[in-house]
Amino acid sequence: MPAHEQTLQSLMRHQSAARVRRWRPDSALWLLCLPALLIITPFLVACLYMLRFSVSADTGSINGFSLQAYAELAQPYFLRSLWLTLKLAASSTVIVLMLAVPLAMVIVTTRSASWRRLMTVVVLLPMILNLLIQSYGWILLLGPAGVINTTLLQLGMVERPLILLFNEKGVLLGLVQTSLPLAVFPLMSSMRAVSQEYLEAASGLGASHWRSFVDITLPLLKPGLIGAGSIVFAFNASAFAVPLLLGGRRVRMLGLAIRDMISPLFNWSGAAAGGMVLILIITLVLVLSTWLVSRSDVRGGS
């Protein structure tokens, strides 16, 4: 590293003298995109394959053209799942952001390196352990005879065990848990980039912590927040394992409904059509959030 920094500094000194030409044409940039495009090509082919399947006249194979699969989605069976999915994805996104911002703040500002490491690892944990196993952890904790219910019953605070799992609450908790790391990490990098001077200036002006958080930190974090929020929303809207394991199969999010169409209903064109609708909706949300980011970029730049 020191060697790099030295070259860097000497380079910086020379740089100011030279007026740099526009040295990189767009074609070179496209070339740099190539390896990644190559890697993602099979996925794009799979997308097109599903799109083709969704307009197949046959439910089990690609054969002919028909919009039947889409027409059949206009049933309460599917629409209720869609509504539930959007509701849970949106509320989990709000909760995740409310937890992830303070968490990222605490991690970034912690001075002790070992505490910082420990917290980073803990935040990664939900991604590391098999969800099936984690769901047992939740049952032991929150189940009808879990630690919390037993304690509440013993203290006489409730008469019957509270049903904390196998319903929307349980699924929401699982969604928040599994997507927390996805929000914390991008927010940590955004916070590292928040200029110290703004905040110091604000506190110098006598602004309260709340004021400077609302007026300065939040606007500066906005692109990071929208980025993290959209990734969490997309991730949770297509969730499958969490509603399966913590919903007791009673909370039918779209991921589950699509799986049921794949097997045992073997309505593969219907599953493809359902998937396409889900993707379309999530993509709209993402486009909207990209638009919001770029608008705030423009405002920040001007």
Place this chain on the structure above:
Amino acid sequence: MSRVGLLPGEGGGSYRLVVCVLAGIGIVIAAAPVVIIFIMSFSAAETSSFPPSELSLRWYESALALFRSDESSGSQAVGAALISSLQVALVVMVLSVTACIPLAYALVRGRRRLRQGMELLFTLPLVFPLVMLGIAFLLLAESLRWELGLWRLVIPHLALVVPFVLRNCMSAMQSISRETEEAAISLGASPLRAGIDIVVPLMKPGILAGLIFAFIISFNEFTITFFMYTIDQSTLPIWMYSRTVSSLDPSTLALSVFIILIDLVMIIAIDKIIAGRASLF
């Protein structure tokens, strides 16, 4: 390093309190199930009642015995599953990061239009319902009739990790100023050299986070792998699944703790090898 302005060290009254309480709730939610599984894996009892009345290492012994015994064959062998999981995860990690570094560069330096379109394109795998993607990849792989071997799992995993790797590389790239790089070029370095010698080292924290995310996601991926695995090419999460469906004895929990350790060792190793002082932590 610390950003004192973000969170006051002392005082700060209600603001500091609220921030700390919310962060605490976040930590508890993230860790609770894992902590319980961890404690249970040391239980001395046959059943999984919590908290355990007595502690022992017996389940670790029986988990170790699983690796030693050759009773199981085919996709049921845990050792083979572990090895192919590691192989897949390492290949996915290296390839995805190698592809995302130039992409992140191009997107950050390129026009806004290019960037927005590409970003959306590379977020798409995140949006796709995994079950759906699994069946799509399976149908494609079967209709192509190629013998893909390891690549049968690597290819879908690559699509899955790219959104995460790219985001991490891009956020690191954004903090590198154009001047640094242009200075090198003005001194006669080729754009490629400038990129490799100056930009890539500066991107390290992002690359590191990308490598770690890629490894974790691929190593623990279940849904797509469930469709794509074959009798000869299976992974550890698949093995764990077929084991836990039949019975959840505490040796499975001990095994889970092993898996967490493997993940952590890999994370720390990657951090040590790549990071130097730019450690993720």
Place this chain on the structure above:
Amino acid sequence: MKSAAGMAAALAMPSIVKAQGSKRYDGKTVRLLTWSDDTGLAVLNHIAKPFEEATGAKVIADRTGSTSEMVAKLRAAGDRPQYDVITLAGVGGVTLAADGLLAKPDLNQLPNLEQVDPQFRTGADGHGIGYLLWTGGMIYNTKTFSEPPVSYAQMWDESVESRLFLPPATWTDALDTIFATSVMLGGDGRDDDAAFAKLAELRDRLLTFGENPTQLVELFRSNALDIGGVYAPAFFAKELANPEQSNMGATYDLEEGFFADLMYTIMPKSHPGDDDVVHAFINYTLDAGVQGVMAEAVLNGPVNTQAVMSEAARTSPFIIKPEQLSDKAVVHDKNFIASVREDWIKRYTQTLS
């Protein structure tokens, strides 16, 4: 009894007895797909392993998935299956046979079929060979019920509110539940409108669907569940043997009857392995000794009428023997089930979740 079984086995595979040094199928491989739950584990331990020892063949087992997931995988693989032999529920065999994906086994190469009850020998239009009987009744909490419940109506009792489970919509047991509800209401099992109206009353009283048997074990053990059905005792062989610790009991003795489904072993067309060794494997699943051991291990009903069972297994109330399938057992007309299946799965889901 034992020597008779031994004789039968010896007659079935005389060459094994002759050639002691090099076994008949040395170097050959059978690729087996079976369930991920305990029943699949039992296939591995009580069929695959002894088969390897007896014949020298190697069995590579894939023990992941439920019947409908197996069907999805085989459909996706089309004419290039990776498996030689599959054990699965009746409806899966019928579906795959209708798709034209299955080969018809040569019955002459399956001498053990002679000991099998004639009504359970083959199915799925000759593509499926009878394997074992999957039986479903009610699971109950032995702490709550000193006597087993005698009717499915017990699930509507207010005392079991929020302590109740039902089978998930994706399982055939859910279709059985709809059928049982209709019979309970005095119908013939096919009167679905009335059954769904009655099932709707359970929506808010349900704790969970029994998607994951291990989860159910945990919930019973912690005394959070009272009752559920239609569900197979087969998942709980260990727990039912030890009710003091598991709190679990099971009964088939219900006014509305219990449910029995013949499971099949099937052989996909153009499977990778040798026909000979695959037939030998299927034949081995029907061996009197093997059937007895399997019945005892996973509480499935044996189809071999001479199945060799221990005294405990013979008298076990949880294992249904072919001769016990009196008028109390409901064996579905597979065509009827196929015709209502999709509609019932959807309505069951909508009614209850």
